[in-house]
Amino acid sequence: MRNKINFYLIEYAINAILRQKYKNIFIATTLTFLIFLLTSIFFITNSIKYELNATVDALPEIVVQKIKAGRHYDIDVHATEEILAITGVVDAVARVWGYYYFENAGVNFSIVGVDEFEAQYKESLKRVVGTTGLMDAQGSAMVVGSGVKETMQNNYYKDYFNFIKPDGTLKRVDIVGAFDGDTQLESNDMIVMSKADVREIFDMRESKATDIVVKVSNPDEVVTIASKIKLIFPDSRIITKNDLKISYQNIFDYKSGIFLALFVVSLFTFFIIIYDKASGLSSEEKREIGILKAIGWRVDDVLKEKFYEGFIISFFSYMMGVIAAVGFVYIFQAPLLQNIFTGYSQLKTSFELPFIFDVQTLFLVFFLSVPIYIAATIIPSWKIATLDADEVIR
C-alpha cells in the first residue's frame, strides 16, 4: 500500500496548488460555502422531521371535523356519543381550541381547552410545566408557552391577560405557569386553560366544539373506523394520523426540494465554471504538462497528480463546509437560514433543534461535491496529457 501512494506526486500537487494560490483559495472558498449551505438545509430539515416523528405517536389516531360550505365549522358535541358506539373506538373527546390574535404584538396564540376536573390532566400538566410549577389559582387560570409569556410580558401583562371577547368585553385570565423550556418547539405559542374559559373567549355554545379526537386501540382498524365515521357524518372531514405523517413528509420534501432545485443550479454553474477554467487550461499549464511528459512522466502520473490536486481542494472544502454547517445549525441555531422554515412568524422560537447524526446527508453532499470536482479537473488535463509532448510545448 505504501508504494502505491507516491508522496513525491502529492508534494508536487501541493506545490502546484500553492503556485496558483489565489485562484485555488477562491475555488475552495466558493465550494466550502456551497457545501455549507446545502448541508445546513439538510440538517435543519432532518432535525425538524425527527422532532415531529418523535412526538407523532402521542397524537390521537383520528380527528373529526365538520366542514360546512367548504370550510371548517363547529361540530356538535353529541356526535361523540355516536362515535363512541363504533366498535374499536376507545375514546372520543370533543375539543375546544383555536387561535387568538393579539393585535398589539401582531401574533397568533393557539388556545387549547382541557377538562379541568380531570385529574389526569392536572398530573400531566404538572410534568410539563417549568420549574415555577403550577400555582393554584382562583377563578380562570391558564398555562402558557414561553413565547406567549414573553410576548405578554413585553405588553405589561405579567400575572394575567385580558382576552377581548367577540362582543368587545374583557375576560381576565391569570397566568399560573409556563411550559418547560424543553418543550419549546411544541409549546411556544400555546395557551392551555379550561374548556369553559375557551368557550367564553371564543363565544362558543356548550353544545358545540371545534373538533372531535378519537382514540383507537388497534392501529389496523383506523381506516375502517374513519370510513364508518364518514358514513355517519357525511359532512365531516376525517384526518388520520397517517394523513398527518404524509403531510409532514410533503412539507419537507417540498421545502427542501425547492432549495435543492435552486442549489443544484448553482452547483451546476459552479462546476461549469470550473470545467471551463480547467479545459481552457492556460498556455502555462499546458506547457507544464508538456514538460512533465517530456522529462518522462507517464499519462497516469500526470492524472494522478491532478487527482491529488482536485482531491486536496475538494476534500478540504467538504470538511470545512460540514464542520461549519454543524456549528451553524446546532450551536448558533441557524440564523437567516431558519427563516426558510419559520417564515413570517412573529412568535419566534429559540429554534433549538435536536441533533441527529445524519450519515446519509454527509454521504450525499460528499458525492455531490468531491468526485464531481475531481472529474472537472482531471478530464481537461487528460485531454492535454494524451497529446504528444512536443505538440503541447509548441
Added chain:
Amino acid sequence: MSKNLYTPKTPKLLFSLFALILFFTLETLYIFSSKSLDDKTLEKREEFVSIVALPDLAISTEATFIRHRSMSDIFSIYKDDGSLREYFVSTYTYSHSHIQKADKSAK
C-alpha cells in the same frame, strides 16, 4: 525520514487533514452529548403533545401550512384544500398580519 527531505509539505498536509477530521469528530461528539434528545425531554414533549393533541411544531405560527394544519384561519391567502394534500402555491404562500405591516410602515 529521508523521504520527508524531498517532501516537506506532505506531512503537514496529512496532519491538517487529520486535524480537520478530528475536529469534526470532536464537534459532533460535543453536540451529540449536549443537543440530542434525551429520554426525559422526549417524555416531556410526548406528554405535552398528548395533552394538547395538536400536530406540528410552533415554528411557523402565522401560517396554517406548518402549524395545526387542521384549521383554516384568516391569515392564509388560500385555504387548505379538503384532502390535506399539499399542492403548489396554495400552502406555500401566505399573508402575515396586515395590522403589523401598517404598524411597521407607521414607524
